[in-house]
Amino acid sequence: MAVKHGGNIQEISEIYQMDKDRLIDFSANINPLGIPEGVKRVLTKGIEELVHYPDIRYRSLIQSIAAFHELPEEFVYPANGAAEAIFMLGRTFKVDKLLLLAPTFMEYEASFSQQQTEFCYFNLEQRDFQWSISELIQSAIKQQATGICLCNPNNPTGQLLKQTELDKLLIFCRENEIVLIVDEAFVDFTREENSFVSSLKDYSNLFIFRSMTKMFAIPGLRLGYLLTSNRAILADIEEKTVPWHINTFADLAGQQALKEGQFIKDSQQYTAQERDFLEKGLSAYKELELFPSQTNFLFFRYLGSGCLQEKMIRKNILIRNCNSFKGLTQKYYRIAVKSREDNQALLQALEAILCE
Template sequence: MAVKHGGNLQEISEIYQIEKQDLIDFSANINPLGIPERIKQAINQGLEGLIHYPDSRYRLLKQAIADFHQLTPECVYASNGAAEAIFMLGRVLKVKKLLLLAPTFMEYEAAFQQQATEFCYFDLETRNFQWRVSEFISFAIAEEATGICLCNPNNPTGQMLNQTELDELLTFCQDRGLVLIVDEAFADFSGKEDSLIPKVTKYANLFVLRSLTKMFAIPGLRLGYLLTSNVEILDQIEQVTVPWHINTFADLAGQQALKEQSFIEESQHYIEKERSFLIGELARFSDNIIVYPSQTNFLFFRYLGEDCLQEKLIYKGILIRNCTSFKGLSQNYYRIAVKKRNQNQALVNALEEVLCGK
């Protein structure tokens, strides 16, 4: 079954007549440690504030984001999830021809279809999901791309460019005058410092996206942000943004989340440990699945069978992400989130039953 996004428990529940609480959701890449207690407290304490409108300028939230990244608030657009920032950018930023990975997060294309943007695609499957930045740059030149939108780590493959590769790409874009959009929604989970955020003030055509909903397990609140020194584009976005597009709870949660450094570090260590566990356990099924390297909180793999693995696992109480809807993939690719040990073990047990008949 192909769906546009993971986390569609309600839809799966209705189709398969299974109660939502009877499914373990591996289809959405959310921190298995859940919502930090201090964020819950901030939300609870803000309950009485619901009688007032949020500050439509979001000054405290923008200042918190700016302080966290050692930037000024003028470089920040706080958004209703990173998806809103992507769509606002696609609405005002003129890009004649945008280069995308295939597969990657599909909302980039949807966002820039608001304009007469043409797209070209760097195919990863034909390269066995292994590629070099130099090859990517050569492809951009050959395709005469005027902009690049890159997900780092990439969704759904989990691969991440290191700092040297990012700097090489940025230098190319600076020299050629290309727009560079980098979505770092899952970068927090990698435990690495590889990022182009420190370069934001040095290149006005650089736009970096971040999400707070994945690391802090608050996708229901919707909160992300865009960082850039291109004040002209930010002004245009602010002019067309719906007033009060971030609710009071999301505003308060975001301010607190950026103080949770110890929680971030704990999460990074936990994800690394459980990702290694899953990789090791999945290696037992090498006759049936091929797992690709990942540097974030999810794993991407190919199922070698002919049937629908997602459907088989649903009947075992496990929901995984079918990647059929991602551009550039043939059949039988799947993505699974890294979750808590007992849940990860339940996935392994279900796979053993399905693949080995045990």
């Protein structure tokens, strides 16, 4: 079954005719520590605010985001999830030929195809998921790309580019006037130093997407943003934006979430610890070839027979089958890093399947 995203627990439970509350969802990469208490409080109190329209310019939210990243407020476009930011940029900004990683998050292609953008690819599987920025640059030159879109850390592989590699890429893009689009939806599970944000001032054709739905466990609320120093594009995007596109709850939650520094640190630490636990557990099986990840999900090749996702669903565990990602020819799966209890349940289910 080809699906575009993880987290579709309702649909899966209907297909398999099982109670959705019994399924443990490892297919969406959401912080296992859940919504920060401070954000929950703000949401509860925010009910009274619903009788008013949100601030149509989202001034307080923009101030919070700008202060968090130490950027001018003019660089910030708050959005209804990073997904909205991706689509608004794709609808507004024409890139003639965009180089994408394969595999990567699928919505870049969907959003930029609206402008008749041509796509070319940098295939990761052919390189056994080991590659350098120099190779990516060579590929961009060879394929005459006018833009490069990166997901860092990449979904679904979990690979993270280091700052020195990012710097090399930025220099190349600036010197050759190549548009650089970076999706940092999962970078906050690593460290803020891994972000490209500090380079925004140096290049007006750099665009960064950030999501708040993963770290703060609010995918149902929807909040993300676009950062760029390109004011002309931001003005164009704002003109196309539906008024009040972010609801009051998301507006308030976002302002509070960015004050939750300790929660972010605890989440990074917990994710790293649990990723380690899962990595050790998974590496015991010769049927699983695990690739190193630096974020809150793991990516592996399954060398056994049949569909591992189906077998796991029968054990009440939903994992992400990566067969719908472009550029993957074998059987790959992605699992979120969750709580110790859930991670243990996943390893037990795997043990039962792989040792039966």
